[in-house]
Amino acid sequence: MPAAWQRRGYSIAAMRRQARAALPRPVFDFADGGAEDERTLRRNEAAFAEYALLPRPLNGAAARDQSLDLFGHRLSLPVLLGPTGLAGLFWPDAERAAARAAAAAGTVYCLSHGSVCTLEQLAATGAAPRWMQVFIYRDRSFTRELAARAQAAGDDALVLTIDNQLLGNRERDLRNGFSIPPRFGARDLAGTALRLRWLARMRRDLPRITFGNYVRPGEPADIRTLAGRMAGLLDPAMNWADVDALRRDWRGPLLLKGVLHPAEAAEAAARGIDGLIVSNHGGRQLDGAAAALEALPGVAAAVAGRIPVLLDGGVRRGADVVTALALGARACLIGRPALWGVAVAGEAGVAHVLDIYRREIDRAMGLLGAARLADLGPDLLFRRQQGMPPCPTSRSSTATSISTTSPVSATPG
Ligand SMILES: Cc1cc2nc3c(=O)[nH]c(=O)nc-3n(C[C@H](O)[C@H](O)[C@H](O)COP(=O)(O)O)c2cc1C
Numbered sequence: 001m002p003a004a005w006q007r008r009g010y011s012i013a014a015m016r017r018q019a020r021a022a023l024p025r026p027v028f029d030f031a032d033g034g035a036e037d038e039r040t041l042r043r044n045e046a047a048f049a050e051y052a053l054l055p056r057p058l059n060g061a062a063a064r065d066q067s068l069d070l071f072g073h074r075l076s077l078p079v080l081l082g083p084t085g086l087a088g089l090f091w092p093d094a095e096r097a098a099a100r101a102a103a104a105a106g107t108v109y110c111l112s113h114g115s116v117c118t119l120e121q122l123a124a125t126g127a128a129p130r131w132m133q134v135f136i137y138r139d140r141s142f143t144r145e146l147a148a149r150a151q152a153a154g155d156d157a158l159v160l161t162i163d164n165q166l167l168g169n170r171e172r173d174l175r176n177g178f179s180i181p182p183r184f185g186a187r188d189l190a191g192t193a194l195r196l197r198w199l200a201r202m203r204r205d206l207p208r209i210t211f212g213n214y215v216r217p218g219e220p221a222d223i224r225t226l227a228g229r230m231a232g233l234l235d236p237a238m239n240w241a242d243v244d245a246l247r248r249d250w251r252g253p254l255l256l257k258g259v260l261h262p263a264e265a266a267e268a269a270a271r272g273i274d275g276l277i278v279s280n281h282g283g284r285q286l287d288g289a290a291a292a293l294e295a296l297p298g299v300a301a302a303v304a305g306r307i308p309v310l311l312d313g314g315v316r317r318g319a320d321v322v323t324a325l326a327l328g329a330r331a332c333l334i335g336r337p338a339l340w341g342v343a344v345a346g347e348a349g350v351a352h353v354l355d356i357y358r359r360e361i362d363r364a365m366g367l368l369g370a371a372r373l374a375d376l377g378p379d380l381l382f383r384r385q386q387g388m389p390p391c392p393t394s395r396s397s398t399a400t401s402i403s404t405t406s407p408v409s410a411t412p413g
Contacts, residue, residue, distance in 0.1 A: 005344050006352055012316045012337045015353060019340035024188040024195050026176040027089055031339045033172035034283035041283030044314030047291035051323050051381050059369030064362050068331060068373055070308065071157055071253040071274065073129045076106030078321055078373060079357045082312050082333035083133035083159065088116025089182065090343040092205045096125050098342055101350035103127035110159055118212040123153035133159040133257065136238040146213065147250050158250045160243065163258030165236040168285040180223050181209055240271065247272050260295040262302035269303045276303065278311045282335045293324060300328025318360025322368065325376040
């Protein structure tokens with residue numbers, strides 16, 4: 001019999017509501033919020049509503065297959081867990097819990113540079129496939145060091161995040177006085193008994209929370225020192241030469257995360273990058289940036305199938321995943337939904353979140369008339385502003401220009 005939280009957590013939005021009730025306000029907002037006016041944060045989700053699906057139910061299939069190959073691994077669903085720093089704030093040992101849930105579900109877990117556990121501790125779980133996310137640091141040898149550690153730990157891919165070289169201006173954190181380590185007043189914990197349960201659960205871990213990968217022997221390991229050092233480490237002058245250097249150092253799939261511009265996408269493919277993640281960091285960095293989904297068609301057109309294109313930002317429904325795949329993404333990543341899952345019930349909560357996506361994708365594919373992910377193409381979509389493609393039997397003068405294979409344009413919105 002499902003637990004109460006599982007019954008109440010019937011959708012990603014319902015899991016978010018439970019996470020909001022379970023976490024102190026500053027902790028919930030740290031994950032939930034975006035930069036400045038949160039325009040890009042809202043735009044990520046809203047962009048999916050700009051597209052409508054055109055079902056072909058007579059292409060019915062008794063069972064749908066949502067598995068895919070990605071960098072030599074067979075994944076059982078096109079939803080991966082993206083990197084989220086300080087996940088260990090939401091549940092004790094959250095990163096390892098989430099990685100185990102991802103592996104059990106047959107998908108990828110990508111560890112953040114800013115994880116609480118170290119990349120070696122994550123590797124020791126044996127959970128796979130496992131990706132590691134890094135930045136370009138002022139001290140390039142630190143980027144090389146992290147890549148070498150990930151290689152030694154047997155990580156399956158390296159993700160270079162390029163949209164975080166300056167820290168985003170997260171005003172919810174400023175309003176809430178969010179600090180690391182977190183400090184709470186009675187007001188932050190008021191409201192639900194669940195927040196006190198979070199405090200009890202985290203009591204042992206909170207004082208020890210730190211950025212595990214940055215701890216160096218003989219140096220202070222407290223999070224305040226490390227956070228200060230980390231912000232100073234990021235180099236806004238990063239450029240393609242750094243990408244090339246990492247390409248030479250890392251033996252295995254190398255992905256760029258935070259690509260929105262088609263010219264950068266084309267350049268990356270030409271320089272031997274193995275995959276792209278179309279992303280605006282979940283609206284946490286440049287407020288006013290395009291929604292990931294808006295940028296996807298341009299990026300997909302620029303790489304023209306040479307390397308896989310993934311997408312994250314605002315993916316909250318199976319139909320969102322289906323929409324992104326129809327527009328050229330190989331798979332999607334999620335950030336906040338996995339954190340909501342882990343905040344509600346640890347490993348079981350993340351498993352539940354992945355299960356929601358799996359069930360919704362299956363239902364959407366079934367209703368759409370798609371038996372395999374390869375069946376998802378732009379012919380199954382139209383964009384609201386462009387209007388529904390005219391009916392081929394109408395006497396409209398545009399009827400001759402109707403393309404039943406691509407009613408959606410391949411240029412960014
Ligand atoms: C709390 C939090 C921490 C994050 N930390 C990182 C990080 O360390 N590295 C990174 O590349 N992206 C980070 N991201 C961005 C996510 O990887 C992802 O791009 C974004 O959350 C996707 O949007 P979604 O949350 O709408 O799914 C973080 C996001 C959140 C919410």
